[in-house]
Amino acid sequence: MEIRTLTANDASAYAKIRLEALECNPEAFSASVEEHRALTEEDVAARLYPADPINNFVVGAFAGERLMGTAGFYRDKGLKGRHKGHIWGVYVTREARGSGVGRDMLGALLKRATGLQGIEQITLSVATTQDAALKLYQSLGFQSFGREPRALKIGERYIDEEYMILSLDRGRNLKVAGILDENHSSGCETK
Numbered sequence: 001m002e003i004r005t006l007t008a009n010d011a012s013a014y015a016k017i018r019l020e021a022l023e024c025n026p027e028a029f030s031a032s033v034e035e036h037r038a039l040t041e042e043d044v045a046a047r048l049y050p051a052d053p054i055n056n057f058v059v060g061a062f063a064g065e066r067l068m069g070t071a072g073f074y075r076d077k078g079l080k081g082r083h084k085g086h087i088w089g090v091y092v093t094r095e096a097r098g099s100g101v102g103r104d105m106l107g108a109l110l111k112r113a114t115g116l117q118g119i120e121q122i123t124l125s126v127a128t129t130q131d132a133a134l135k136l137y138q139s140l141g142f143q144s145f146g147r148e149p150r151a152l153k154i155g156e157r158y159i160d161e162e163y164m165i166l167s168l169d170r171g172r173n174l175k176v177a178g179i180l181d182e183n184h185s186s187g188c189e190t191k
């Protein structure tokens, strides 16, 4: 499986897998199928080629030409929030699950994100229905810091979300998880 950052050239494959994610696991994402269908191809391409691609990117996992998984990252822009990054849109297509694709994608994302100068913490939210995702994030060192009841409403059904944070603490958590080697310099280190 090749893991790389998606570019505007991947827009059509990305739009397809994103639609699959929203259709197959609606409870896992705050975006809806209806909203996704309303996007033009240009909207999707813009997400993959944002104005600030250093601090805002989507990684994808490929089996040959086929996109099998995605994970997005963005960093807050403001002076008071630039130390914070966020993960969104984590998805692995059903047939590729359980063989390390999700872990490898997040590993690649975190390696790149933690190399950004000044990043100190990374947050995400995960629906409490998503056991595999919760376990994956915990195994990478993310810790829960709260739960939003009824965060999503899908028809008449409510879904709670868990808020999780990875405090980079000089990358210690990621070294423990085997994502970073001992020599990796995380963005929050000051030398």
Ligand SMILES: CC(C)(COP(=O)(O)OP(=O)(O)OC[C@H]1O[C@@H](n2cnc3c(N)ncnc32)[C@H](O)[C@@H]1OP(=O)(O)O)[C@@H](O)C(=O)NCCC(=O)NCCS
Pocket: 025, 028, 029, 089, 090, 091, 092, 093, 096, 097, 098, 099, 100, 101, 102, 103, 104, 125, 126, 127, 130, 131, 132, 133, 135, 136, 139
């Ligand atoms: C969450 C998801 C991305 C994991 O992808 P994956 O490629 O299957 O994950 P991996 O094979 O890399 O497994 C990584 C870890 O996840 C956890 N995990 C994976 N599948 C699991 C399962 N069925 N049950 C419990 N834990 C599981 C384990 O901790 C696993 O580590 P281990 O293999 O060392 O035990 C995938 O299940 C998915 O797309 N789920 C639906 C969408 C979703 O919930 N996205 C998260 C939105 S916040």
